[in-house]
Amino acid sequence: MIKHELQQGLRDSFPIVLGYLPLGFTFGVLARDSGLSLFQAVSMSALCFTGAGQFIAVGMFKAGGSLMAIVLTNLLVNLRYALFAASTVPYLKERIPSALAAALSYGLTDEVYAVSMNRYRTYPATASYLIALVASAHLGWIGSSLAGAILGNFITSTERLGMNFALPAMYISLMIILMRRRSDIYAALAASLTALLVGHFIPSTMANNFNIIAATLIGATLGVIINER
Amino acid sequence: MNADIWLMIFGAALASLAPRIIPVAIFTRRKMPPWLEKWLSFVAPAVLGALTAVSILAPGGVINLGRDNLYIWAFLPTFAAGLITKSIFLTLLVGIASMAALFHFMG
Numbered sequence: 001m002i003k004h005e006l007q008q009g010l011r012d013s014f015p016i017v018l019g020y021l022p023l024g025f026t027f028g029v030l031a032r033d034s035g036l037s038l039f040q041a042v043s044m045s046a047l048c049f050t051g052a053g054q055f056i057a058v059g060m061f062k063a064g065g066s067l068m069a070i071v072l073t074n075l076l077v078n079l080r081y082a083l084f085a086a087s088t089v090p091y092l093k094e095r096i097p098s099a100l101a102a103a104l105s106y107g108l109t110d111e112v113y114a115v116s117m118n119r120y121r122t123y124p125a126t127a128s129y130l131i132a133l134v135a136s137a138h139l140g141w142i143g144s145s146l147a148g149a150i151l152g153n154f155i156t157s158t159e160r161l162g163m164n165f166a167l168p169a170m171y172i173s174l175m176i177i178l179m180r181r182r183s184d185i186y187a188a189l190a191a192s193l194t195a196l197l198v199g200h201f202i203p204s205t206m207a208n209n210f211n212i213i214a215a216t217l218i219g220a221t222l223g224v225i226i227n228e229r
Numbered sequence: 230m231n232a233d234i235w236l237m238i239f240g241a242a243l244a245s246l247a248p249r250i251i252p253v254a255i256f257t258r259r260k261m262p263p264w265l266e267k268w269l270s271f272v273a274p275a276v277l278g279a280l281t282a283v284s285i286l287a288p289g290g291v292i293n294l295g296r297d298n299l300y301i302w303a304f305l306p307t308f309a310a311g312l313i314t315k316s317i318f319l320t321l322l323v324g325i326a327s328m329a330a331l332f333h334f335m336g
Contacts, residue, residue, distance in 0.1 A: 015317040040234055047242035057241040067236055074244035080276065082248040087269035089256040102254035106246050110280060115317070117273045162329030168284040168300060169307050169324025175277035176311040176320075187271045188278025195279035196286060206290045212279045219275030224268050 002128045009132025012119065016111045016133075017140030019170045020051075022163035024141050027054055028148020034062035038149050045145035049107060049138055052209055053077045076208045083216055084113045091120040096127045107134030111167075114174035121180070183227040191219025299335060303327040 024045065031041035036058065048054050053074045060070045085105050092101040104127070112134060119129065179185055195215035198205050205211040286292055288300045303324060310323035 015321050018318075018321060035230070036234055040238065044238045044241070047238060048245045050241075050245035053241060053245045057237060061234070061237050067233070067240055070237055071240040071244045074241045075248070078245045078248045080248075081245075082252050083269070083272050084276070085249045085252040086256055086261075086265075087272040089253060089261060090266050090269070092253065093257050096257075098254065098257040101257050102250050105249045105253040108249045110276070114273065114277060160329070160332060162303075162325040162327070162332060165300070165303050165307070165324045165328035166321060168281065168288075168304070169321045170317065171277055171281040171284055172304065172307050172324070173311045173317045173320035175274070175281050176308075177315060177317070178273050178277055184271065184274040187275045188281075191275035191279040192282030195283050196292060199283060199287060200292050203291070206283070206287060211283070212276065215279035216272055216275045219278060220268055220271035223271030223275065227267075227271075 005126045005128035006132045009129040010136055012115050013133050013136035016137045019166040020140045021144045022166055023051055024144025025148035028145040029152035031058050032149050032152055034058040041149040042146050045142045049141060050078055073208055076210055080213050081108055084108055091125045095125045100127055104130050104134055107138050111170060112137050118177050183223045186226050187219040187223030190222040191215040194218045299331045302331055
C-alpha cells in the first residue's frame with residue numbers, strides 16, 4: 001500500500017519535473033550571472049523552491065535592491081500559496097498528522113498543488129504519496145538549477161526545443177482536469193479575465209503575481225455565488 | 230557581498246515557505262467554517278484559469294494578442310490534446326512539440 005502510493009507519487013511528479021527542467025536551468029544560469037556561487041545557486045533552489053520568487057530575488061539583488069524589498073516582494077509573490085495551502089486542508093485533515101502535513105506543504109508549488117488536488121478528488125490523501133510527489137519535484141528543481149549553474153555558458157536557447165511552453169502546457173492540462181462543476185468554469189473564466197485586466201492596468205502586478213491573487217479572490221467568489229444560485 | 234547573498238537567500242526562503250506552511254499548521258488543528266471550505270474549493274480552478282490566461286496571452290509580462298504571439302498558436306493544439314487525452318504528460322508533449330515546430334517555422 002505504502003509502496004504503491006510512493007510509486008504513484010513518483011509517477012505523477014514526472015510531468016512536473018519535465019516542466020521544471022527548462023525553468024530551473026534558466027534560474028541556474030541567471031543566479032550565476034547575478035553573482036551567486038554554484039553552491040549558493042543550488043542552496044537557493046533547495047531552500048526556497050519558488051520559481052518566480054527566486055527569479056525576482058536574484059534579479060533585484062543584481063540590480064542592488066535592499067534586503068527588505070527583496071523579502072517583501074517575495075512574500076507578495078508567494079502569498080497565493082497561503083490560499084492553496086488552506087484549500088488542501090480539508091483533504092489532509094485527519095489523514096496526515098498535522099505536523100507532517102504542515103512540513104510537507106513547504107513543497108506546495110503551483111504544479112504540485114494542482115496535481116495533488118486532482119489526485120485527492122478521486123483518492124484519499126496519504127503521506128507517502130505526498131512525500132514522493134514533493135521530494136521528486138523538489139529534486140528535479142534542484143537538479144535542473146545545478147545543471148544550469150554548471151552548463152549555463154554552453155547552452156544559449158531552450159526555446160528552440162519548445163521547452164518554454166512546458167509550464168503553460170502544464171497549466172492548460174491541469175485547468176482542464178480540475179474543472180468538474182459548471183461553476184468551476186465560470187470561476188476560471190472570471191479569474192482569467194481579472195488576471196489580464198489587473199495585470200494590464202497595473203503592470204507591476206504582472207511581475208509580482210499580485211494579479212493572480214486578485215484573480216483567485218474574484219474567481220473563487222464568483223464560483224461560490226453561481227454555485228449557490 | 231557573500232554575507233549579503235546568504236541573507237538574501239534566507240530572507241527569500243522565509244518569505245516563500247511561511248505562506249505555505251502556516252495555513253496548514255493552523256487549519257489541520259482547528260475546525261474550518263463550512264463557507265470557507267466551500268470558497269476554497271474554487272481556488273484551484275480560479276488560479277489555474279488565471280495562470281493559463283497570463284502565460285498564453287501575456288508571455289513576456291505584457292498582453293500580446295498579435296499573430297506573432299506563438300503561445301496563442303501553441304495553445305490551440307495543446308488545449309485540444311488536454312480535452313481529448315485528459316493526460317498531463319501527453320498534453321505536455323503535444324505542447325512542447327507544437328512550440329518547437331512553431332519556433333522552427335515562424336520564429
